[in-house]
Structures are given as C-alpha cells and as structure tokens.
Amino acid sequence: MTTKRIGYTSPYLPAEIIFASGLTPVRLRPAESLSAADGFLPRNFSVEARALLAAALENGLDLDAVVFLDEDDTSRRLFDVWHAYAEIPALGLVPLPRLDSETACQRYAHALVALSDSLAALSGQPLTADGLRRAIDLYNEQRCLWRSLRQRWIEGALSASEWHDLRWMALTTDPVSANAELAARLLPHPQPLSQRERGEKTCLLLLGGMNIPRQLLAFIESCGARVVAEDSEADERVVTESVSGPDMEALAAAYLTKPCGPRPNALARRLERITQLLDERGAQGVIAYYPKFADAYLAEYLVLAEVFKARGLPALLLEDDGESGFSGQQRTRLEAFLEVLS
Amino acid sequence: MKLDFGQILSEAEARPDSLAMNAALRLLHSPRGLQLARWIAPLDPRLPAHFRPSAKFTLELARRLYAEKTEHVVWASVFVPCELLWGLGLMPFYPEVAAAAGAAIGLTPRAIASAAEAGTPVDLCTYHRASFGLEREGFYPSAAAFVSTSHLCTLAGIMLAAEAHRRAKPFRLIDVPPTFDSDSLDYVEAQLQTLVSDLEVATGARYDPDRMREALRLSNAARAFALELNALRVQKPAPLRGGPMLTVLGLGLWILGHRDGVSHFRAWRDYTAERVERRDPEQSNQKIRLFWLHLRPYGESGLIEHLENDLGGVIAFEEHNTLWWDELDEARPLRALAAKILGHPSNGSIERRLAMILDGVKRYECDGVVHFSHWGCRQAAGATRVIRDRLRREGIPMLELDGDCIDPANVQSGPLRTRIEAFVETLV
Ligand code: SF4
Numbered sequence: 001m002t003t004k005r006i007g008y009t010s011p012y013l014p015a016e017i018i019f020a021s022g023l024t025p026v027r028l029r030p031a032e033s034l035s036a037a038d039g040f041l042p043r044n045f046s047v048e049a050r051a052l053l054a055a056a057l058e059n060g061l062d063l064d065a066v067v068f069l070d071e072d073d074t075s076r077r078l079f080d081v082w083h084a085y086a087e088i089p090a091l092g093l094v095p096l097p098r099l100d101s102e103t104a105c106q107r108y109a110h111a112l113v114a115l116s117d118s119l120a121a122l123s124g125q126p127l128t129a130d131g132l133r134r135a136i137d138l139y140n141e142q143r144c145l146w147r148s149l150r151q152r153w154i155e156g157a158l159s160a161s162e163w164h165d166l167r168w169m170a171l172t173t174d175p176v177s178a179n180a181e182l183a184a185r186l187l188p189h190p191q192p193l194s195q196r197e198r199g200e201k202t203c204l205l206l207l208g209g210m211n212i213p214r215q216l217l218a219f220i221e222s223c224g225a226r227v228v229a230e231d232s233e234a235d236e237r238v239v240t241e242s243v244s245g246p247d248m249e250a251l252a253a254a255y256l257t258k259p260c261g262p263r264p265n266a267l268a269r270r271l272e273r274i275t276q277l278l279d280e281r282g283a284q285g286v287i288a289y290y291p292k293f294a295d296a297y298l299a300e301y302l303v304l305a306e307v308f309k310a311r312g313l314p315a316l317l318l319e320d321d322g323e324s325g326f327s328g329q330q331r332t333r334l335e336a337f338l339e340v341l342s
Numbered sequence: 343m344k345l346d347f348g349q350i351l352s353e354a355e356a357r358p359d360s361l362a363m364n365a366a367l368r369l370l371h372s373p374r375g376l377q378l379a380r381w382i383a384p385l386d387p388r389l390p391a392h393f394r395p396s397a398k399f400t401l402e403l404a405r406r407l408y409a410e411k412t413e414h415v416v417w418a419s420v421f422v423p424c425e426l427l428w429g430l431g432l433m434p435f436y437p438e439v440a441a442a443a444g445a446a447i448g449l450t451p452r453a454i455a456s457a458a459e460a461g462t463p464v465d466l467c468t469y470h471r472a473s474f475g476l477e478r479e480g481f482y483p484s485a486a487a488f489v490s491t492s493h494l495c496t497l498a499g500i501m502l503a504a505e506a507h508r509r510a511k512p513f514r515l516i517d518v519p520p521t522f523d524s525d526s527l528d529y530v531e532a533q534l535q536t537l538v539s540d541l542e543v544a545t546g547a548r549y550d551p552d553r554m555r556e557a558l559r560l561s562n563a564a565r566a567f568a569l570e571l572n573a574l575r576v577q578k579p580a581p582l583r584g585g586p587m588l589t590v591l592g593l594g595l596w597i598l599g600h601r602d603g604v605s606h607f608r609a610w611r612d613y614t615a616e617r618v619e620r621r622d623p624e625q626s627n628q629k630i631r632l633f634w635l636h637l638r639p640y641g642e643s644g645l646i647e648h649l650e651n652d653l654g655g656v657i658a659f660e661e662h663n664t665l666w667w668d669e670l671d672e673a674r675p676l677r678a679l680a681a682k683i684l685g686h687p688s689n690g691s692i693e694r695r696l697a698m699i700l701d702g703v704k705r706y707e708c709d710g711v712v713h714f715s716h717w718g719c720r721q722a723a724g725a726t727r728v729i730r731d732r733l734r735r736e737g738i739p740m741l742e743l744d745g746d747c748i749d750p751a752n753v754q755s756g757p758l759r760t761r762i763e764a765f766v767e768t769l770v
Binding site: 039040041042044045046070072073074076077078079080081083084085093095097098099103104107110262263264265267268271292293295296298299300301302303305306319 | 460461462463465466467470490492494495496497499500501502503504507508513514515517519520521525529532533690691692715717718720721723724725726727728731
C-alpha cells in the first residue's frame with residue numbers, strides 16, 4: 001500500500017510526526033522555473049517561495065497535502081497564495097515559536113499535537129505514543145548515518161555532489177528506505193583524501209537557503225576547491241543531533257534549538273555557530289549563495305560580512321535569481337574569487 | 343543666529359546636501375537648538391491648530407531623544423506598542439517612521455547612498471535601507487536597547503538585532519503567535535513581563551505600575567477621540583483628504599500613551615467635526631471614494647495630489663488608521679498590550695486583514711480600493727493577488743500601485759499616473 005505524501009518547507013517541522021501518522025514526509029525543494037508563479041506572488045518575492053509555488057501550480061508535485069509553518073513574512077504570504085490557488089491542500093499555518101524558551105517549546109509541542117490531528121484525518125491513522133517513539137528512533141538512526149556520511153564528505157571520501165544527492169534522498173524519502181540506502185553507502189570505505197591532497201585544495205564554507213544547487217557544488221569542485229561546510233537548510237541546519245526523548249516535548253525542543261538560520265533573536269547563537277564551522281573545518285573563504293529577495297539572509301549578511309572581514313576571510317555573495325540557473329556571470333565571479341584564494 | 347526649524351527643513355528639501363542639511367543635523371544634536379525650536383514651531387501662527395499638538399510633541403521628542411536622557415531611548419519596530427515604553431518612562435524611537443520623516447524632507451538620497459556604500463543589498467525594503475543610512479550619517483539617536491515583534495516585518499527584527507549587535511546593546515524579540523486565544527495572550531503577556539525587567543536593567547528605568555496605568559489611560563483617551571474622528575470620516579463628502587492622513591498616521595504609532603496624544607486626536611476630532619458641520623470638506627472635488635491599503639510615497643511624487651485634485655478621487659479612509667484594538671484594560675496593562683499586539687489585523691494569515699478591508703470598504707462606502715505596494719514589503723504586498731480576487735468576488739475593484747514610500751527614484755510617476763487615471767475612469 002502506498003502512503004500519502006506530505007510536503008513541508010521548513011526544517012523546523014519534525015518529519016517524525018508525519019511519518020508517525022502513517023504518511024511519507026517530503027521536504028520541498030525549489031524547482032528551476034518560476035514563471036508559473038508570476039501574477040500570484042510579486043516578482044520581487046523570495047525566489048525560493050516563487051519556485052515552490054510555481055511547481056505546485058504546474059502540478060509538478062506529487063503530494064497529497066503541504067504543511068506550512070508561521071515562520072516569517074515570506075512563509076505567511078506563500079501560505080495565503082498557496083491556500084487560495086494551489087490544488088494541493090495546505091494544512092494550516094502551524095504556529096512556530098521564534099524563541100526557544102521552555103514555554104516556547106511547550107507551545108510548539110501543543111501545536112504539533114494539533115497538526116497530528118489534521119495528519120491523522122488524512123491517513124486515518126491517529127498518532128500514538130508508540131508510533132512517535134518508533135519514528136523518533138528511526139530518525140535518530142538516520143541522524144547517526146547522516147553524521148557519519150558527512151564526516152566522510154569532509155574528509156574527501158565523498159564528493160560534494162554525491163553528498164548533496166544523499167541528503168536530498170533522505171529528506172524526500174520515508175526513513176526506512178532512506179536509512180537502508182544511507183547505510184549501504186557507508187559500507188564501502190573509500191580512501192579519504194590524504195592530508196597533502198586536502199591541503200592543496202582551498203576549503204570553503206558555503207552559506208545558503210533551502211537548497212544549494214548540485215551544479216554549484218560540482219563547479220566548485222571542478223575549480224579545485226572543496227566545500228567543507230554547507231550551512232543550509234539541507235545540511236548544517238537540519239537536526240542531526242539525536243532527539244533525546246521519546247515524546248512530543250523532546251521533539252519540539254530538539255527542533256526549536258537546532259542550529260538556526262537568520263533569526264532576529266538568535267544572532268549571537270548564529271554567529272557562534274558560523275565561527276565554530278569556520279574554525280573546526282578550517283575554511284579559507286566563504287561563499288554565500290542566497291536566494292534573491294530573501295530578506296533575512298540578505299540583511300543578516302551585512303553582519304556576517306563584518307565578521308568575515310574582521311577574520312581576514314575573503315567572502316563572496318552570489319544571489320540566485322531563480323531564473324538563470326547557476327549563470328555564466330556567476331561562474332565567472334566564482335572563478336575569479338577562487339583564483340584569488342588559491 | 344536665530345534658528346528657524348521650518349526654514350532649515352524646507353531648505354534641506356531643496357538642497358539635500360546643502361549647508362542646511364548639516365545645520366539640521368547639528369540642530370538634532372543640540373539641546374539648546376531643539377529647545378528653542380520646540381518653543382518656536384508650535385507658536386508659529388501659520389501652523390493650523392490641529393497640527394500644533396503634534397508639532398509640539400515632535401519637537402519635544404526630538405529634544406529628548408537627542409539631547410536628554412539618551413540612556414532612556416529604546417529603538418523599536420513599529421509593531422511594538424509605544425504605550426509600553428512611555429509607561430516605563432522610556433522614549434520610543436521608531437526607525438521606520440523616522441525614515442518616512444527623512445523622506446519627506448529629502449534625506450533619502452543621502453541615506454540610501456550611505457547604506458549602499460556599506461553594502462546594504464538593494465532588494466531590502468527602503469524603510470530599513472534608509473534607516474541604516476540615516477544611522478550611519480548620524481541622524482539617529484543613541485539607544486539603550488532594541489525591541490521588535492515577530493508577527494510582522496521580519497526584516498525589522500533582523501535589522502534591529504544587527505544594530506544592537508553593532509552597538510553591543512541588548513535586543514529582545516516579542517514572539518507573537520498567529521492565533522488570538524487565551525494561551526497566546528498568556529504567552530505574550532509573560533514575554534512583556536520579562537521584557538520590562540530586561541529594559542529596567544538595560545536603561546535603569548523602574549517599572550511604576552501607576553505610570554504604566556497612566557500611559558494606558560492616556561492611550562484610551564486618545565483612542566476615544568480617534569474613534570470619533572474615524573466615525574466622522576464616514577460622512578459624505580469625506581471631510582478630510584486621505585493623502586495627508588497617510589502621513590499623520592505615522593505619528594499615531596508614536597504618540598499613544600503620551601499626554602500629547604490626547605490633545606493631538608482631540609484637535610483632529612474637533613477640526614474634522616467643524617468641517618463636517620460647515621459642510622466644508624478639505625477636498626472639494628470628490629467623485630469617487632477610495633479605501634487605501636498600506637502606505638504612500640513620502641517624498642515628492644505628486645501621485646496622491648493628482649488623484650485628489652485632478653481626478654476627484656478621495657481617500658475616504660486608510661487601513662492603517664483602523665483602530666483594531668479594544669480599550670486597554672488599565673488594571674492589567676501588560677495583558678492589554680499583549681492583546682493589542684496579537685490582535686493586529688495583519689497578524690497570521692491574510693484572513694483577518696481581508697475582513698478588516700471588507701469592513702472598512704463597507705463602513706466608508708468606498709467605490710474601490712487602492713493598494714500601494716511598497717517595494718520590498720513582503721508582508722503587505724505578498725498576497726495582493728488574494729486580496730484583489732476576494733474583493734472582485736465582492737464586486738469591489740482594486741488597483742495595485744507598485745512604488746516606493748521612501749525612495750522617490752523608485753516611483754515611476756508617469757506610468758502610475760496613467761494607471762490611476764484609468765482606474766478612476768472605470769469607477770466614475
Ligand atoms: S514597508 Fe513592510 S518591510 Fe518595510 S518596514 Fe514596513 S512592514 Fe517592514
């Protein structure tokens with residue numbers, strides 16, 4: 001029996017709840033084309049949001065429903081427009097606290113319980129304590145595999161493109177199948193790059209939004225550089241530390257305290273995390289590949305740029321306009337940047 | 343030398359980079375200059391009576407922000423209720439409102455250039471870009487702390503947090519859920535309690551329950567006059583021009599909870615009542631009535647004047663002059679302010695805003711709706727398609743004007759005038 005597929009856009013949503021409700025969680029990834037969203041969202045609206053809507057309007061998503069979180073202005077307005085025009089139903093706007101206090105975690109746990117009722121109505125399978133515990137265990141197992149594979153990638157035993165594909169496989173597949181595939185990838189022990197080989201390549205921290213395109217990662221490698229940390233919603237900002245308890249409260253707390261993206265109340269935490277990534281992975285330069293019109297990223301970058309400057313780290317900001325792919329002009333800028341670094 | 347604040351500002355408008363600009367800057371930072379200007383401006387006989395309380399308030403505010411007790415200044419996003427800060431004996435400073443004031447006196451080009459020089463991305467809302475530039479240029483006061491809410495204007499939170507970080511000052515976020523229920527009220531009220539304690543530490547101010555209650559009492563008194571004023575605006579012909587009311591509203595965000603707020607709204611109520619009684623509307627040429635959504639260009643664009651004077655479109659009412667909150671409960675001030683924050687019509691999904699728009703169109707008997715979509719404002723302009731289609735289903739035409747409230751260079755007056763003309767033609 002095939003289970004219904006539920007899309008979600010935010011890394012703050014625990015996939016465990018969807019899976020424990022008898023459904024398959026599918027993290028949405030912005031598509032390549034935006035044009036179907038024209039006339040529905042303003043042209044100067046986050047290109048990631050426009051790309052998601054475009055895919056929904058073109059019926060390019062094989063989904064039974066989508067969950068939105070009340071995360072910021074962009075997610076609220078995307079929800080409004082999706083709700084009004086897309087055929088795939090939107091399951092409400094889940095109140096996501098922007099704080100990570102104890103009360104905020106409790107509130108989020110309640111909101112997730114309410115969401116599980118809507119999910120149960122779709123699947124006919126109410127969420128049970130056992131079901132949730134099993135889902136948390138499965139995802140904890142996945143987190144372990146994720147960390148091990150990430151380490152392989154950091155050591156150069158996996159290419160950035162391979163690592164990209166594995167992550168997206170895990171984010172869009174049910175955890176049982178995904179875990180099997182991730183475990184299979186751990187079995188062979190390819191040789192990591194030697195210290196000397198690693199030393200020859202420029203190490204980079206890559207900052208991004210929902211997704212960093214595979215072609216960008218491949219291009220960086222083809223220029224003889226290595227991405228050693230990807231701070232995006234598809235890698236470093238995914239919950240990859242084990243959830244410490246078997247219930248909704250533990251789940252809510254783990255997701256609210258995960259490494260965050262640009263958030264007003266968490267600037268210090270975010271700077272600390274980015275500095276830690278720079279130090280631990282030995283990054284020699286930074287590339288920010290941000291979706292155009294995504295305010296939070298662009299505004300925060302002003303502060304990040306000051307930090308990079310203070311550390312003497314070269315940094316390059318590239319904006320993804322969602323339309324020209326990874327464009328020729330961006331390639332040229334990137335090549336020039338990497339030349340300076342090498 | 344005699345300081346003429348009005349002259350300085352009008353010269354500044356004509357020559358943004360002139361000596362006058364520098365004089366304005368010096369004046370802002372000079373206690374004596376501001377004190378003098380405070381006394382001169384409201385006494386100017388050319389100033390109409392209904393503008394005097396706000397002129398007095400503005401000059402007094404400027405003096406206190408720039409020259410006195412600067413350790414009591416708190417920067418806040420516009421959705422943080424000013425009553426809270428007045429009630430704590432603090433001085434709110436709203437960078438976005440100040441950016442609009444800067445635009446009105448021609449400071450935008452310098453501000454935007456300065457922000458660009460510092461690497462501010464051009465796609466960000468110009469309220470924030472201009473604010474960043476004005477701050478860099480020394481036009482903004484110092485700050486002891488920074489506060490924002492989470493429910494509207496994501497960018498404000500990030501920009502204020504970043505500024506707090508640069509100045510090594512505390513930043514606090516009020517997390518506002520999209521639902522209005524008693525749990526959400528408890529949650530926001532508890533955060534306001536914590537915020538009060540944090541602000542006490544940051545500013546040295548002390549929470550005095552009587553002073554907080556007094557701020558709420560003043561806010562309620564002002565609100566009562568504002569309600570009367572809004573009720574008078576139902577009249578046909580519309581007694582007031584909406585264009586200037588789109589400017590006056592910025593002050594409403596700042597003055598509630600201050601004693602001048604009461605005199606400000608009383609003066610406007612009296613003025614409007616008099617106009618209604620004399621059947622002497624500010625705008626004589628009134629062919630169609632409009633409900634205005636979001637804001638307006640604050641620099642020179644001539645758009646609203648063209649609509650009002652040449653085409654006979656009267657802005658009967660503006661969404662941001664809607665008083666969405668109930669009378670504040672003086673016995674439970676923080677809970678009352680939590681309710682005010684949570685109840686904002688644009689909090690959460692678009693449904694509440696739509697309900698407010700439909701109510702407003704009906705109440706003010708409007709023939710159509712204009713949405714001024716400010717460049718870069720995702721929260722207000724992100725779902726205009728939904729608003730337009732819903733209004734269309736109700737038989738209400740809507741015109742969307744894309745432009746910029748702050749940057750006149752980003753307002754394409756020609757095409758916008760044509761669109762307004764075509765819209766008015768279909769309604770007449
Ligand atoms: S116009 Fe919109 S983005 Fe700009 S300050 Fe106002 S609410 Fe924020």
